[in-house]
Amino acid sequence: MINPGLSHYEVILDNQYFLRELVESITLSDTLDEIAYRAEIKLIVTSDFPGIAPGQELRVSGIPFGGANMVYLLHPGVIWECQSNNRGQKRLTATVYDKTIYISKSEDEYLFTPGHTATQRLKQYAADWDIPLAQLEDTGIPLAKSVYRAQSVYSMLQDDLKMTVEQEGDMYRPRMVPGSGLELFKLGSNETVWVLETTQNLEEVNQKRTLEGTVTQVKVIGNAAENQRSPVLSLVVGDVAKYGTLQKVHRDSSITDPGAAAKAGNHLLTGIQETFSVTSLDINTIRAGDKVRLNGIDLIVCSVRHELGNPGHMSLELGSSEYVRRRYYVKSL
Template identity: 50%
Template sequence: MSYKVILQDKYDLTPLVEAINLRDSLEQIAYQGTVNLVVTPDLPPITPGMAIRISGIPYGKKDYVTLLHPAVVWEVETTNNGMKRMTITLYDRTVYLDKSEDEYLFPAKQTATQRFKKYASDWNLKIAKLPDTGKELGRAVYRTQSLYASMFADLRATAKAGGKLYHPRMIASGLELYELGTNPDVYVLEAVTDTMQTRTLEGAATKVKVLATAASETGKEVPSKVLTIEEKDVARYGQLQAIIQDDEVKNGAAARELARSKLRGIQETITVNAPDINTIRAGDAVKLGQVQLLVISVSRELGNPGSMSLELGTYDDVKRRFYLE
């Protein structure tokens, strides 16, 4: 097997491994792994909270690199059906950002980069790469919610302000704020075993109305002020109206820009199954034929050869689906 599973930096579990599955998705922050083991007398005790890592040899390379590290054992399940087996569920350590709650009050005119520095300082997070997101954000009040929910709210606000798309990742050297689609090696998916294309109007919006925050006069409820209404493809797809109420939209120009970014017709996703390229992560760019797409999610079964299933979408679809909702 061209993979290694190391527990607590000293126990090599690789000879006992029956299967390794990994999942990465833009819908979650933590890279997730499942390792199936045969239980033998020399297997060390394994409990949640232990450090664990998975390494492998990348496609076309000769040397091992860490694929899931630093990671933590999250759940351990043991079964005995004549032969004792163990299933370990593990996550990279961004799982703690998803499972921990905090409150934050941020002033206006800060960037997501500045706020991430605050998160890192408060939570003793080692930063590997933190680019300048460049867009000043409005005032934010984050009441009790997961740390990742606050982080992602900043990244969505950055995208809404016309900024680039980012996703947090944990790599061996620390927390990385990764700009989607900037992977240096863009793999061309050639040996695809099967492809499924889904096109749907679910989530479409052909008419978008932007409202100012409602205010009451002398205790009476009054209708919200309409800042703008934008339409596209109503005759083609029918009227599917979305309403946006955003405190940060102060004028008509900003309202029009926001409304147009919300207009969307058919949403298309492509799922492909192919031999595994084990370094492809959610948010990476890949090529299917001549078309460059972003990886929305990847599920892989490690092996020699392994297999992977990729959910793919265009940059605009990913932006609308995850960052403009």
């Protein structure tokens, strides 16, 4: 075995070729910015190495942290890219995504009538792109009419989920359940909340606080008549006294009264931006959107990178629920 630390993992090509003996490293990456789980697998190419090319199916299995039996970690996956080099010994790096990569990379147009939830719309996208579904939780918020012109299918789904949050709904993210199908996962709802502590399993913790991205004042404007300034429907003031005036202007043709404008403006106020970057021993089942407890504080995983091994290592970006809502679930101003 090239890397004995990967003895708890398996890489299988086209459901028939077991490649573990040829694997140098495996990394798994997940982020709230994207829908597809990503694997990067580095392999040694031998004389009996099977053909490998973009479009082939590949899965990654492993023994979960604290477990005893091997489970799917990424399945089904599709090989998206291959890169090789030869300096005496040929090596190949395969980039693999789960099947949701197709709705991230594909464009279409959709017209949705009022009253459907983000869950119902997701079922339509999945059916059209032949993405299997796991059991879907209903977001419970009926959405207004949406006309989506040519854009990525995933960007439409993102807008559906942002509109859900704007109407006081919960934060959800679509993600594949390995070996099952696509789910809508409510952020922070994982049953097992892993505890990360400086004195136990953490290698390094970095905290960042910045005013970059802070919004302390929002001017909500309406539609303007020709050659006239836009009417101000509401001026919402937040922590101006503390942080100074950092203003955004928000226009929404569906807002017509000051009450709705003030509500929309309040949703867009943001305080100081605080995140944590963590490196620790790997817990290989943690996904973006999970809740973890860092030194006694509950935080949401914004991104995670697993360097699989025994022991493996992982890198996490963490933020509060409020930070996640502001960063990922507020429409661009």
